[in-house]
Amino acid sequence: MSDSSRSTSMPNGILADRCHDDEFDYGIPTHCFCGGRAQLDTQSTMNPGRRFYTCQNSDDGAHHIRKCFDEAVMQEFTYLLGELHKMHETLQRHKVEILHIYDLHDENVMEFARLREMIAKKSDGIALELKNVLVAIFVLVAIIIYLFK
Numbered sequence: 001m002s003d004s005s006r007s008t009s010m011p012n013g014i015l016a017d018r019c020h021d022d023e024f025d026y027g028i029p030t031h032c033f034c035g036g037r038a039q040l041d042t043q044s045t046m047n048p049g050r051r052f053y054t055c056q057n058s059d060d061g062a063h064h065i066r067k068c069f070d071e072a073v074m075q076e077f078t079y080l081l082g083e084l085h086k087m088h089e090t091l092q093r094h095k096v097e098i099l100h101i102y103d104l105h106d107e108n109v110m111e112f113a114r115l116r117e118m119i120a121k122k123s124d125g126i127a128l129e130l131k132n133v134l135v136a137i138f139v140l141v142a143i144i145i146y147l148f149k
């Protein structure tokens, strides 16, 4: 990749042969350390046609980002692959949690059915007891009426 490097003029006049600034950005740069936006440019000297990211203010003679397109894209892919792996792990965890929630739901449905059955039995029992009480009152009233007639 050294053949794609280009001499860059540093602010103090020292020429540096470099392709990018590792310390500033990883992946596809969006901004330069000067605050300017990164832009894609095409090399016209050393390796004509080779694309690289540079700063929108790169013509002012100061030091700015300069990063090979191929390297930036490979770093971005590596980063995105890592993010994709993390997302896959998160999805797997959520899948396990969802399956657990389905199990809990099934258990709740069975418990509700059991409780509903118990309530129905209790209701029948209460209705039967109420019916018996009413019959007893009726018989008692009938006896009282018969005795005091």
Ligand SMILES: [Zn+2]
Binding pocket: 032, 033, 034, 035, 036, 055, 056, 057, 058, 063, 064, 065
């Ligand atoms: Zn800049």
